[in-house]
Amino acid sequence: MSTYTQELSTTARSMVAAGKGILAMDESKGTCDRRFEKLHIPTTEERRRTYRELILTTPDLAQFISGAILFDETIRQSTRAGVPFVRVMQDAGMIPGIKLDLGAQDLAGCAGEKVTEGLDGLRDRIAEYYQMGARFAKWRAVIAIDTSIPSETCLAANAHALARYAALCQEGGLVPMVEPEVLIDGAHSIDRCYEVTERTLQVVFEQLRLNRVAFDKMILKPSMVISGKNCSVQASVTQVAEMTVRCLRNNVPASVPGIAFLSGGQANELATAHLNAIHAQFGSQCPWAVTFSYARAIQQPALDYWHGDDTNIPVAQQLLYQRAKLNGAASKGQYTPELEAA
Template identity: 70%
Template sequence: MSKYAQELRNTAKAMMAEGKGILAMDESNGTCNKRFKNLDIEPVEENRRAYRELLITAPDLGNYISGAILYDETIRQSTKDGVSFVKAMQDAGIIPGIKVDTGAKDLAARPNEKVTEGLDGLRDRIAEYYEMGARFAKWRSVITIGDGIPSDGCIEANAHGLARYAVLCQEGGLVPIVEPEVLINGDHTIETCYEVTEKTLHEVFRQLYVQNAAYDQMILKPSMVISGADCSQQASVEEVASETVRCLMNCVPASVPGIAFLSGGQSEQRASAHLNEMNAKYRSQFPWRVTFSYARAIQQPALNYWKGEQSNVEEAQKRLVERAKLNSEASKGNYSQSMEKEPALV
């Protein structure tokens, strides 16, 4: 058992606090720059720093966000007033987290499939991040649905990587967010998504067991069971909720403290509606907390408004907090479309 076991349990419990979720803001520099370019924001480090400062210093964000996942560049940065981002987050009651994988790379002998890398040197990186104030980590694996894929080899390789990462985190004092993402890309049906998601989650928890991971000291960050983005038959909000819950109930041990969904390319409002439906209808059956760990589905309204302009920061922060608040309501089953100020984007 890790010497950090009780601390890890406490951190996981705090991350899954009632009415709160996790803000994913760990986009790589390349991904962040791409989003900036789409809005004619200059893709330079100072703009990335300024944008991340906008996010973590948004007033009252800690009322709805328990933790935020940072990128390596971000955890080393400070506000324009010289306060480290880690300290600013701690002062706001937001637990600092860190992305520790080095990205999804082509899986050898498996065309069109990926495996996430980053295990080499991970123990030392975890030790450094813990010293810097991080208390949880994230590792994302991607599973693609397509012609003849995913293969068993792909699912097993990614699940093994997630499990190895998880036990290294627990050994080093970081709560691992285990993120097996079944991509929304494709024309597959919700039935196919269910089959692949169930198979993936079973293998992930098998590998976690084999590697001696402590289920009560981790968070699961899965994708929802949903129709492929290009599928002609899009499942309803009710169907996504019922199939996702059925899958989780069949796969996720009751001792896991919480499940924090990724948004995976859903619109902001659809991501909130799906989460809300699960909690409104099935919450009494859950052995775990079911909440959100969204990136674009929380950040996008703020980024769209900010556009790199200091004069837009205050209003952009209000939009960020509003989106976080709506997802907080969804995590309690209290969200409704009528709460939206913008027209529906579903």
């Protein structure tokens, strides 16, 4: 890891620069195709390429986006004019990242729980992506909440995989984004979410320590502490912000450079409002930089407007820029709902 020590530190800090977040545009081919199908967009590589180009060539996007997580297909693609997407990002001042996990599969012996796969051959894949220009990576673990889950088996299996991935990334020159996502699906209360999120973070950081991951050269990508989407009592924006910050302060080392929240299926405006409240009301309590790493909460308006019609690209890009701008404001505690009307 020593070969990349300074580079890793610089990249990690740049990823969470003030007023900027990380765009999660790493949807797999299958996920992207399902979103296209809902809008009756042809599920072809060329349409996916065009959509990625729409995002990455949005004028001035780098004002609010420090980097973007790409899928394997995307990092190998180029613009219609033949410019590799990685170069487009570098020229715009955005850091290329790559999704390294190969998806969540059923965890043997644990009904209703998943474990993320992709460790086999990972060292070689990291070396290839580094040569292609990637400077950070992402690995997502999914933790479901129900009456009897998550099990300690599930937490241990996923934390171990996250830690091994992170160690290999730092060895190979990529800043690891460690993403233990506690799912919003279910009828659980915010108190139950807090309990599960806290235990998840405890197990993850225990494994990171055991695997000798340098905390100051990684980024945490957690979910917020939030009510299950089917819970009859939905926590207020202030309650989500307070409990999220409390949980993170109790379980995340101060040496971690930054926390970049996932949106986790929240409505666009709500994800922005929660991030803003974390900064505006509790930002002084946070020893790490705190920002966003959203996918649909930034991209969905642009995708809906584009709808596969390339004459719609300029307006779709304006919508993408606007959501990035709003979240950039929220990452400094400067967002208000009135800004949505702009």
